[in-house]
Amino acid sequence: MNIVDVRVIVTCPDRNFVTVKIVTDEGVYGLGDATLNGRELAVASYLRDHVAPVLIGRDPSRIEDTWQYLYKGAYWRRGPVTMSAIAAVDTALWDILGKVAGLPVYKLLGGRSREGVTVYGHANGETVDDVLVEVARYVEMGYRAVRVQTGVPGLASTYGVSHDKMFYEPADAAVPTENVWSTERYLAHVPSVFARVRAEFGPTLRLLHDVHHRLTPIEAARLGKSLEPYALTWMEDPVPAELQDGFRLIRQHTTTPIAVGEVFNTIWDCERLIREQLIDYIRTTVVHAGGISHLRRIFDLAALHHVRSGSHGATDLSPVCMAAALHLDVAIPNFGLQEYMRHTEATDAVFPHGYHYAGGYLHPAETPGLGVDIDEELAAQYPYRPASLPLNRLEDGTVHSW
Numbered sequence: 127m128n129i130v131d132v133r134v135i136v137t138c139p140d141r142n143f144v145t146v147k148i149v150t151d152e153g154v155y156g157l158g159d160a161t162l163n164g165r166e167l168a169v170a171s172y173l174r175d176h177v178a179p180v181l182i183g184r185d186p187s188r189i190e191d192t193w194q195y196l197y198k199g200a201y202w203r204r205g206p207v208t209m210s211a212i213a214a215v216d217t218a219l220w221d222i223l224g225k226v227a228g229l230p231v232y233k234l235l236g237g238r239s240r241e242g243v244t245v246y247g248h249a250n251g252e253t254v255d256d257v258l259v260e261v262a263r264y265v266e267m268g269y270r271a272v273r274v275q276t277g278v279p280g281l282a283s284t285y286g287v288s289h290d291k292m293f294y295e296p297a298d299a300a301v302p303t304e305n306v307w308s309t310e311r312y313l314a315h316v317p318s319v320f321a322r323v324r325a326e327f328g329p330t331l332r333l334l335h336d337v338h339h340r341l342t343p344i345e346a347a348r349l350g351k352s353l354e355p356y357a358l359t360w361m362e363d364p365v366p367a368e369l370q371d372g373f374r375l376i377r378q379h380t381t382t383p384i385a386v387g388e389v390f391n392t393i394w395d396c397e398r399l400i401r402e403q404l405i406d407y408i409r410t411t412v413v414h415a416g417g418i419s420h421l422r423r424i425f426d427l428a429a430l431h432h433v434r435s436g437s438h439g440a441t442d443l444s445p446v447c448m449a450a451a452l453h454l455d456v457a458i459p460n461f462g463l464q465e466y467m468r469h470t471e472a473t474d475a476v477f478p479h480g481y482h483y484a485g486g487y488l489h490p491a492e493t494p495g496l497g498v499d500i501d502e503e504l505a506a507q508y509p510y511r512p513a514s515l516p517l518n519r520l521e522d523g524t525v526h527s528w
Protein backbone atom coordinates (compact mmCIF):
# COMPACT_ATOMS: atom_id res chain seq x y z
CA MET A 127 0.00 0.00 0.00
CA ASN A 128 1.33 3.44 -0.96
CA ILE A 129 0.41 7.04 -0.30
CA VAL A 130 -0.86 8.62 -3.51
CA ASP A 131 -2.28 11.95 -2.34
CA VAL A 132 -1.85 14.32 0.60
CA ARG A 133 -4.55 16.98 0.77
CA VAL A 134 -4.45 19.98 3.08
CA ILE A 135 -7.96 21.23 3.78
CA VAL A 136 -8.44 24.68 5.32
CA THR A 137 -11.97 25.47 6.46
CA CYS A 138 -13.77 27.84 8.83
CA PRO A 139 -17.07 26.40 10.12
CA ASP A 140 -17.33 29.05 12.90
CA ARG A 141 -13.55 28.85 13.43
CA ASN A 142 -10.50 27.89 11.38
CA PHE A 143 -9.26 24.33 11.04
CA VAL A 144 -6.44 22.78 9.03
CA THR A 145 -6.84 19.08 8.24
CA VAL A 146 -4.58 16.64 6.44
CA LYS A 147 -6.13 13.86 4.38
CA ILE A 148 -3.70 11.14 3.34
CA VAL A 149 -5.01 8.92 0.55
CA THR A 150 -3.61 5.50 -0.42
CA ASP A 151 -3.59 3.62 -3.71
CA GLU A 152 -6.14 1.21 -2.21
CA GLY A 153 -8.60 4.00 -1.54
CA VAL A 154 -8.20 3.92 2.27
CA TYR A 155 -7.55 7.38 3.69
CA GLY A 156 -6.66 8.86 7.06
CA LEU A 157 -7.19 12.26 8.68
CA GLY A 158 -5.02 14.39 10.95
CA ASP A 159 -5.63 17.72 12.65
CA ALA A 160 -2.99 20.41 11.92
CA THR A 161 -4.74 23.46 13.40
CA LEU A 162 -2.49 26.02 15.13
CA ASN A 163 -4.75 28.74 16.45
CA GLY A 164 -3.95 32.13 14.89
CA ARG A 165 -1.09 30.68 12.78
CA GLU A 166 -3.07 28.22 10.65
CA LEU A 167 -1.68 29.09 7.23
CA ALA A 168 1.94 28.62 8.35
CA VAL A 169 1.19 24.95 9.09
CA ALA A 170 -0.85 24.59 5.89
CA SER A 171 2.13 25.83 3.87
CA TYR A 172 4.58 23.62 5.79
CA LEU A 173 2.43 20.62 4.91
CA ARG A 174 1.65 21.54 1.29
CA ASP A 175 5.05 22.85 0.32
CA HIS A 176 7.43 20.72 2.36
CA VAL A 177 5.75 17.54 3.63
CA ALA A 178 3.21 16.40 1.04
CA PRO A 179 5.78 15.97 -1.78
CA VAL A 180 7.99 13.63 0.28
CA LEU A 181 5.12 11.43 1.45
CA ILE A 182 3.98 10.35 -2.00
CA GLY A 183 4.93 6.72 -2.65
CA ARG A 184 5.66 5.93 1.04
CA ASP A 185 4.19 2.94 2.88
CA PRO A 186 1.56 4.38 5.27
CA SER A 187 2.12 1.57 7.80
CA ARG A 188 5.62 2.88 8.56
CA ILE A 189 4.33 5.28 11.19
CA GLU A 190 7.40 5.54 13.44
CA ASP A 191 9.78 5.72 10.51
CA THR A 192 7.74 8.52 8.92
CA TRP A 193 7.74 10.44 12.22
CA GLN A 194 11.53 10.15 12.52
CA TYR A 195 11.96 11.00 8.83
CA LEU A 196 9.95 14.23 9.17
CA TYR A 197 11.43 15.20 12.56
CA LYS A 198 15.09 14.46 11.94
CA GLY A 199 14.97 14.97 8.20
CA ALA A 200 13.88 18.61 8.49
CA TYR A 201 17.14 19.46 10.27
CA TRP A 202 15.18 22.26 12.04
CA ARG A 203 13.71 20.47 15.02
CA ARG A 204 10.70 21.20 17.24
CA GLY A 205 8.52 24.32 17.23
CA PRO A 206 4.73 24.52 17.03
CA VAL A 207 4.50 24.80 13.23
CA THR A 208 6.76 21.82 12.52
CA MET A 209 5.30 19.67 15.28
CA SER A 210 1.66 20.38 14.32
CA ALA A 211 2.49 19.35 10.75
CA ILE A 212 4.20 16.14 11.91
CA ALA A 213 1.29 15.51 14.31
CA ALA A 214 -1.23 15.68 11.49
CA VAL A 215 0.66 13.17 9.35
CA ASP A 216 1.19 10.81 12.31
CA THR A 217 -2.50 10.97 13.26
CA ALA A 218 -3.59 10.26 9.69
CA LEU A 219 -1.29 7.24 9.49
CA TRP A 220 -2.74 5.79 12.72
CA ASP A 221 -6.21 6.33 11.24
CA ILE A 222 -5.19 4.42 8.09
CA LEU A 223 -3.63 1.60 10.16
CA GLY A 224 -6.83 1.23 12.17
CA LYS A 225 -8.96 1.11 9.03
CA VAL A 226 -6.69 -1.48 7.42
CA ALA A 227 -6.64 -3.59 10.60
CA GLY A 228 -10.40 -3.18 11.05
CA LEU A 229 -9.85 -1.95 14.62
CA PRO A 230 -10.46 1.28 16.53
CA VAL A 231 -7.11 2.96 17.14
CA TYR A 232 -7.26 2.47 20.93
CA LYS A 233 -7.02 -1.31 20.40
CA LEU A 234 -3.79 -0.78 18.47
CA LEU A 235 -2.50 1.23 21.45
CA GLY A 236 -2.93 -1.65 23.86
CA GLY A 237 -6.69 -1.64 24.36
CA ARG A 238 -9.01 -0.18 26.91
CA SER A 239 -7.73 0.77 30.39
CA ARG A 240 -11.01 2.41 31.48
CA GLU A 241 -14.70 2.48 30.60
CA GLY A 242 -14.86 6.15 29.63
CA VAL A 243 -12.82 9.34 29.40
CA THR A 244 -13.63 11.77 32.24
CA VAL A 245 -13.96 15.26 30.83
CA TYR A 246 -14.14 18.75 32.25
CA GLY A 247 -16.17 21.62 30.87
CA HIS A 248 -15.67 25.38 31.05
CA ALA A 249 -17.90 27.38 33.37
CA ASN A 250 -17.26 31.06 32.84
CA GLY A 251 -19.13 34.15 33.95
CA GLU A 252 -18.49 37.82 34.48
CA THR A 253 -19.53 37.67 38.15
CA VAL A 254 -19.47 34.93 40.77
CA ASP A 255 -23.27 34.72 40.64
CA ASP A 256 -23.08 34.19 36.85
CA VAL A 257 -20.47 31.46 37.14
CA LEU A 258 -22.43 29.56 39.80
CA VAL A 259 -25.27 29.23 37.26
CA GLU A 260 -22.82 27.89 34.68
CA VAL A 261 -21.26 25.37 37.09
CA ALA A 262 -24.79 24.14 37.92
CA ARG A 263 -25.47 23.60 34.19
CA TYR A 264 -22.43 21.36 33.88
CA VAL A 265 -23.35 19.43 37.02
CA GLU A 266 -26.85 18.89 35.58
CA MET A 267 -25.28 17.54 32.38
CA GLY A 268 -23.38 15.00 34.48
CA TYR A 269 -19.92 16.54 34.44
CA ARG A 270 -17.63 15.39 37.24
CA ALA A 271 -15.09 18.15 36.69
CA VAL A 272 -15.53 21.84 35.88
CA ARG A 273 -13.07 24.61 35.07
CA VAL A 274 -14.13 27.89 36.71
CA GLN A 275 -13.18 31.33 35.31
CA THR A 276 -14.70 34.70 36.17
CA GLY A 277 -14.19 38.33 35.33
CA VAL A 278 -12.00 40.34 37.70
CA PRO A 279 -13.58 43.38 39.41
CA GLY A 280 -11.99 46.54 38.01
CA LEU A 281 -10.89 44.91 34.73
CA ALA A 282 -13.01 45.47 31.62
CA SER A 283 -12.46 42.02 30.07
CA THR A 284 -10.69 38.79 30.95
CA TYR A 285 -9.38 36.03 28.69
CA GLY A 286 -11.55 32.93 28.88
CA VAL A 287 -14.69 34.78 29.99
CA SER A 288 -17.23 35.49 27.29
CA HIS A 289 -20.87 36.28 26.65
CA ASP A 290 -21.81 33.14 24.72
CA LYS A 291 -21.33 30.35 27.23
CA MET A 292 -21.29 26.92 25.63
CA PHE A 293 -19.35 27.85 22.49
CA TYR A 294 -16.96 30.67 23.29
CA GLU A 295 -14.08 31.45 20.99
CA PRO A 296 -10.97 33.26 22.27
CA ALA A 297 -9.56 33.98 18.77
CA ASP A 298 -12.01 36.82 18.20
CA ALA A 299 -10.41 39.30 15.77
CA ALA A 300 -7.98 39.44 12.82
CA VAL A 301 -5.76 41.87 14.73
CA PRO A 302 -5.43 40.75 18.38
CA THR A 303 -7.89 42.17 20.89
CA GLU A 304 -6.06 43.78 23.82
CA ASN A 305 -7.15 43.15 27.41
CA VAL A 306 -5.92 45.03 30.46
CA TRP A 307 -4.48 42.88 33.24
CA SER A 308 -3.81 43.45 36.95
CA THR A 309 -2.21 40.70 39.02
CA GLU A 310 -3.16 42.52 42.23
CA ARG A 311 -6.86 42.61 41.34
CA TYR A 312 -6.78 39.00 40.12
CA LEU A 313 -5.07 37.54 43.20
CA ALA A 314 -7.41 39.45 45.50
CA HIS A 315 -10.47 38.04 43.72
CA VAL A 316 -9.94 34.37 42.79
CA PRO A 317 -10.04 32.77 46.29
CA SER A 318 -13.47 34.32 46.94
CA VAL A 319 -14.77 32.70 43.73
CA PHE A 320 -13.74 29.21 44.81
CA ALA A 321 -15.03 29.76 48.35
CA ARG A 322 -18.49 30.34 46.87
CA VAL A 323 -18.28 27.45 44.39
CA ARG A 324 -17.18 24.97 47.07
CA ALA A 325 -19.86 26.19 49.49
CA GLU A 326 -22.51 25.69 46.81
CA PHE A 327 -21.39 22.41 45.23
CA GLY A 328 -19.71 20.53 48.10
CA PRO A 329 -16.37 18.78 48.42
CA THR A 330 -16.42 16.14 45.65
CA LEU A 331 -16.95 18.05 42.40
CA ARG A 332 -13.54 18.40 40.77
CA LEU A 333 -12.70 22.06 40.27
CA LEU A 334 -10.01 23.48 38.01
CA HIS A 335 -8.73 26.97 37.26
CA ASP A 336 -6.67 28.26 34.33
CA VAL A 337 -4.18 31.05 35.10
CA HIS A 338 -3.16 31.36 31.41
CA HIS A 339 0.54 31.93 32.20
CA ARG A 340 -0.06 35.31 33.79
CA LEU A 341 1.87 35.09 37.08
CA THR A 342 5.46 34.90 38.29
CA PRO A 343 6.45 31.79 40.28
CA ILE A 344 6.11 33.49 43.68
CA GLU A 345 2.73 35.00 42.73
CA ALA A 346 1.57 31.57 41.56
CA ALA A 347 2.79 30.09 44.84
CA ARG A 348 0.64 32.61 46.69
CA LEU A 349 -2.38 31.80 44.54
CA GLY A 350 -1.91 28.06 45.04
CA LYS A 351 -1.63 28.54 48.79
CA SER A 352 -4.73 30.72 48.95
CA LEU A 353 -6.71 28.08 47.01
CA GLU A 354 -5.67 25.14 49.21
CA PRO A 355 -8.86 25.26 51.35
CA TYR A 356 -10.91 24.67 48.18
CA ALA A 357 -8.98 21.56 47.10
CA LEU A 358 -8.61 22.25 43.39
CA THR A 359 -7.86 19.35 41.05
CA TRP A 360 -5.41 21.64 39.31
CA MET A 361 -4.12 25.15 38.82
CA GLU A 362 -3.34 25.40 35.09
CA ASP A 363 -0.48 27.25 33.41
CA PRO A 364 0.44 29.27 36.52
CA VAL A 365 3.53 30.81 34.87
CA PRO A 366 4.97 31.07 31.36
CA ALA A 367 6.70 27.73 30.99
CA GLU A 368 9.82 28.39 28.95
CA LEU A 369 11.70 28.33 32.27
CA GLN A 370 11.03 24.88 33.69
CA ASP A 371 12.89 25.80 36.91
CA GLY A 372 10.13 28.29 37.75
CA PHE A 373 7.88 25.41 38.74
CA ARG A 374 10.23 24.29 41.52
CA LEU A 375 9.53 27.48 43.42
CA ILE A 376 5.75 27.07 43.13
CA ARG A 377 6.08 23.45 44.23
CA GLN A 378 7.97 24.36 47.40
CA HIS A 379 5.10 26.52 48.61
CA THR A 380 1.80 24.86 47.79
CA THR A 381 -0.05 21.55 47.67
CA THR A 382 -2.42 22.83 44.96
CA PRO A 383 -1.73 20.46 42.04
CA ILE A 384 -0.18 21.97 38.92
CA ALA A 385 -1.09 21.34 35.27
CA VAL A 386 0.77 22.69 32.24
CA GLY A 387 1.54 21.87 28.63
CA GLU A 388 -1.06 23.13 26.15
CA VAL A 389 1.58 25.17 24.29
CA PHE A 390 4.32 22.51 24.52
CA ASN A 391 5.29 20.74 21.33
CA THR A 392 7.80 18.06 22.31
CA ILE A 393 8.89 15.96 25.25
CA TRP A 394 11.84 18.34 25.65
CA ASP A 395 9.48 21.11 26.84
CA CYS A 396 8.39 19.06 29.85
CA GLU A 397 11.12 16.48 30.41
CA ARG A 398 12.48 18.20 33.55
CA LEU A 399 9.01 19.11 34.83
CA ILE A 400 8.10 15.43 34.68
CA ARG A 401 11.39 13.89 35.77
CA GLU A 402 11.66 16.15 38.83
CA GLN A 403 7.95 15.73 39.66
CA LEU A 404 7.36 19.49 39.50
CA ILE A 405 3.87 19.05 38.00
CA ASP A 406 0.89 16.74 38.46
CA TYR A 407 -0.79 16.84 35.03
CA ILE A 408 0.79 17.16 31.59
CA ARG A 409 -1.62 18.86 29.16
CA THR A 410 0.15 18.27 25.83
CA THR A 411 -2.11 17.33 22.93
CA VAL A 412 -2.12 15.16 19.84
CA VAL A 413 -2.16 18.10 17.42
CA HIS A 414 0.46 20.32 19.03
CA ALA A 415 2.84 17.69 20.41
CA GLY A 416 3.74 15.54 17.44
CA GLY A 417 0.73 13.28 17.09
CA ILE A 418 -0.34 10.06 18.74
CA SER A 419 3.19 8.58 18.57
CA HIS A 420 4.98 11.43 20.32
CA LEU A 421 2.20 12.17 22.81
CA ARG A 422 2.27 8.56 23.92
CA ARG A 423 6.02 8.92 24.49
CA ILE A 424 5.38 11.95 26.74
CA PHE A 425 2.62 10.16 28.65
CA ASP A 426 4.82 7.09 29.14
CA LEU A 427 7.57 9.26 30.67
CA ALA A 428 4.92 10.92 32.83
CA ALA A 429 3.63 7.55 34.04
CA LEU A 430 7.03 6.79 35.55
CA HIS A 431 6.92 9.99 37.61
CA HIS A 432 3.40 10.12 39.08
CA VAL A 433 2.26 12.62 36.45
CA ARG A 434 -1.11 12.10 34.79
CA SER A 435 -2.45 13.30 31.44
CA GLY A 436 -4.84 16.22 31.14
CA SER A 437 -4.94 16.97 27.44
CA HIS A 438 -5.97 20.34 26.08
CA GLY A 439 -9.30 20.11 24.26
CA ALA A 440 -10.47 23.61 23.41
CA THR A 441 -12.47 24.43 20.27
CA ASP A 442 -9.35 25.13 18.22
CA LEU A 443 -8.47 21.43 18.47
CA SER A 444 -10.66 19.91 15.76
CA PRO A 445 -12.92 16.86 16.13
CA VAL A 446 -10.12 14.94 14.39
CA CYS A 447 -7.77 15.80 17.26
CA MET A 448 -10.48 15.03 19.84
CA ALA A 449 -11.11 11.62 18.28
CA ALA A 450 -7.39 10.83 18.38
CA ALA A 451 -7.06 12.12 21.95
CA LEU A 452 -9.88 9.86 23.13
CA HIS A 453 -8.22 6.73 21.74
CA LEU A 454 -5.06 7.59 23.66
CA ASP A 455 -6.98 8.68 26.78
CA VAL A 456 -8.85 5.41 27.01
CA ALA A 457 -5.72 3.30 26.51
CA ILE A 458 -2.96 4.84 28.66
CA PRO A 459 -2.51 3.79 32.32
CA ASN A 460 -1.97 7.32 33.68
CA PHE A 461 -4.96 9.20 32.28
CA GLY A 462 -6.08 12.14 34.41
CA LEU A 463 -8.70 14.32 32.72
CA GLN A 464 -9.60 15.44 29.19
CA GLU A 465 -10.66 19.02 28.49
CA TYR A 466 -13.87 19.15 26.44
CA MET A 467 -15.03 22.44 25.04
CA ARG A 468 -17.89 21.61 22.72
CA HIS A 469 -17.68 22.42 19.01
CA THR A 470 -20.47 24.29 17.26
CA GLU A 471 -23.03 22.56 15.04
CA ALA A 472 -21.30 23.86 11.91
CA THR A 473 -17.98 22.34 13.02
CA ASP A 474 -19.61 19.02 13.90
CA ALA A 475 -21.30 18.93 10.47
CA VAL A 476 -17.98 19.36 8.64
CA PHE A 477 -16.37 16.67 10.83
CA PRO A 478 -18.93 13.85 11.33
CA HIS A 479 -17.67 11.69 14.20
CA GLY A 480 -18.54 8.65 16.23
CA TYR A 481 -17.28 9.73 19.65
CA HIS A 482 -20.02 10.72 22.06
CA TYR A 483 -20.62 12.28 25.47
CA ALA A 484 -22.63 10.50 28.16
CA GLY A 485 -22.84 11.26 31.87
CA GLY A 486 -19.54 13.04 32.35
CA TYR A 487 -17.56 10.78 30.01
CA LEU A 488 -16.55 10.89 26.37
CA HIS A 489 -16.34 7.59 24.53
CA PRO A 490 -14.23 6.99 21.41
CA ALA A 491 -15.94 5.46 18.39
CA GLU A 492 -15.79 1.69 18.00
CA THR A 493 -15.43 1.90 14.20
CA PRO A 494 -12.07 1.11 12.55
CA GLY A 495 -9.51 3.92 12.69
CA LEU A 496 -10.20 7.16 14.55
CA GLY A 497 -13.92 7.22 13.76
CA VAL A 498 -14.02 10.74 12.35
CA ASP A 499 -14.48 12.03 8.81
CA ILE A 500 -14.46 15.31 6.89
CA ASP A 501 -17.17 16.49 4.50
CA GLU A 502 -14.93 18.17 1.93
CA GLU A 503 -17.79 19.76 -0.02
CA LEU A 504 -19.22 21.34 3.10
CA ALA A 505 -15.73 22.37 4.25
CA ALA A 506 -15.24 24.24 0.96
CA GLN A 507 -18.24 26.42 1.77
CA TYR A 508 -16.42 27.96 4.74
CA PRO A 509 -13.39 29.95 3.55
CA TYR A 510 -10.55 30.83 5.94
CA ARG A 511 -11.03 33.95 8.08
CA PRO A 512 -7.98 35.51 9.78
CA ALA A 513 -8.43 35.28 13.57
CA SER A 514 -5.89 35.88 16.34
CA LEU A 515 -5.73 35.19 20.05
CA PRO A 516 -5.89 38.31 22.26
CA LEU A 517 -3.03 39.77 24.27
CA ASN A 518 -2.77 41.38 27.70
CA ARG A 519 -1.32 44.73 28.70
CA LEU A 520 -0.74 45.87 32.25
CA GLU A 521 -2.59 48.99 33.41
CA ASP A 522 0.49 51.10 32.49
CA GLY A 523 0.48 49.71 28.92
CA THR A 524 3.26 47.10 29.20
CA VAL A 525 2.69 43.95 27.14
CA HIS A 526 2.11 41.17 29.67
CA SER A 527 2.33 37.40 29.39
CA TRP A 528 -0.96 36.30 27.83
Ligand code: EZ4
Nearest residue numbers: 163296336388438440441442
Ligand atom coordinates in the same frame (compact mmCIF):
# COMPACT_ATOMS: atom_id res chain seq x y z
O1 EZ4 B 1 -6.14 29.36 25.37
O2 EZ4 B 1 -7.23 26.89 23.06
O3 EZ4 B 1 -7.23 25.35 28.48
N1 EZ4 B 1 -7.62 25.90 27.50
C1 EZ4 B 1 -7.18 27.07 27.07
C2 EZ4 B 1 -7.67 27.55 25.72
C3 EZ4 B 1 -6.49 28.08 24.92
C4 EZ4 B 1 -6.79 28.13 23.45
C5 EZ4 B 1 -5.54 28.55 22.67
O4 EZ4 B 1 -5.66 28.26 21.34
O5 EZ4 B 1 -6.40 27.71 27.74
O6 EZ4 B 1 -8.68 28.47 25.83
Ligand code: CO
Nearest residue numbers: 336362363388
Ligand atom coordinates in the same frame (compact mmCIF):
# COMPACT_ATOMS: atom_id res chain seq x y z
CO1 CO C 1 -5.45 26.54 29.27
